[in-house]
Amino acid sequence: MxxxxxxxxxxxxxxxxxxxxxxxxxxxxxxxxxxxxxxxxxxxxxxxxxxxxxxxxxxxxxxxxxxxxxxxxxxxxxxxxxxxxxxxxxxxxxxxxxxxxxxxxxxxxxxxxxxxxxxxxxxxxxxxxxxxxxxxxxxTAIQALTASHAITLNGLANAVTVTTGRRIRDHGWPEGAETVVVMLDGECSFTTLDDADQIDIWWGAFLGMENELIAAGRLDQVADQIIATRAQGRADHGWIMDIYLMRRRA
The missing domain is CATH 3.40.1010.10 (Tetrapyrrole methylase, N-terminal domain)
Structure with a gap:
């Protein structure tokens, strides 16, 4: 034993x-x-x-x-x-x-x-x-993400849904959710959401490390930037660990 x-x-x-x-x-x-x-x-x-x-x-x-x-x-x-x-x-x-x-x-x-x-x-x-x-x-990566962006995890008196890229891709935005944290997403599944102009995103990779990468903004305006930054980070290091938080606009 x-x-x-x-x-x-x-x-x-x-x-x-x-x-x-x-x-x-x-x-x-x-x-x-x-x-x-x-x-x-x-x-x-x-x-x-x-x-x-x-x-x-x-x-x-x-x-x-x-x-x-x-x-x-x-x-x-x-x-x-x-x-x-x-x-x-x-x-x-x-x-x-x-x-x-x-x-x-x-x-x-x-x-x-x-x-x-x-x-x-x-x-x-x-x-x-x-x-x-x-x-x-x-x-956790969630704590590191919110710290790097200096944001709160949840909206006022609202809940948070933590899910995976696979579920976002297969099932869309979780029903009734205001804030969604997405982990294990190797395919940038935020691109499958059809109302990106109503969603804000905070993204980060290599969080807390010297080579940290972050981006934030309205999803329809920063999605391409995140995709390009993620691809470059993976090319530079041979691997990438990233996470993002999305929140519907009030």
Whole structure:
């Protein structure tokens, strides 16, 4: 039996790592870090640099692992579930190779917060035997976005809908929503909305990092700018993490 700590580390800025997270990193015997290929190697490098900053003496041990590729030929939910099964198996093999399992403190550094559109907890639930799981909360991309734009998350006395680009593309604007936060949108799904002149958007990528990109304005006026900026950011870095908030005009 081992202990598994999922540590939220914010959106890439080492200053986002809380004191609680730093203590959890320092207490780990082993930290698992996913490696997503050469073009995304700086994602692993950022995690490694955070560990090095927190633990300048060289502990804990770091184990890199390769993420499997999703099968695009099968339906989305089944595709993701199979992908999670494969990742859990890789975790188990990596942990067994680097610890004796009994009482070891294993940790993963999670972008943002482990509770918000992240699958680390779902993957951890697949491990057998089940480890003791602890979660350290982290600054979310939503918090980083509203801070970068100096805006409130919600309108006065109104609710907020958090959703994905896939759902915006397939189902349109959520019924009854005033403010919508969209995550995991690789296709700029705001372009599918037919009343863009009635919507304001606040967009951001690499939030909290030195290469942060942001744009805001009426959707019909800034959509092309966001698309171009996003494409350039992805070309420059080989990857991009972005998020946006939209609000209907009163």
């Amino acid at each position: 081992f202990n598994l700590t999922l540590i939220g580390i914010g959106t890439g800025n080492p200053d986002h790592v809380t004191m609680q997270a730093r203590r959890a990193i320092a207490a780990a015997d082993l930290i698992l870090i996913p490696h997503k290929g050469d073009e995304k190697s700086d994602l692993a490098d950022l995690r490694t640099s955070i560990v090095a900053e927190v633990c300048p003496d060289g502990a804990p041990r770091i184990a890199l692992f390769d993420l499997p590729v999703r099968d695009p030929s099968i339906p989305y939910i089944d595709r993701v579930n199979r992908w999670h099964d494969k990742i859990a198996a890789i975790w188990a093999d990596t942990i067994a190779a680097h610890t004796n399992g009994d009482g070891a403190n294993v940790a993963l550094l999670v972008w943002g917060d482990p509770s918000l559109y992240d699958s680390t907890l779902r993957i951890a639930a697949r491990l057998t035997p089940a480890p003791t799981i602890k979660v350290i909360p982290g600054i």
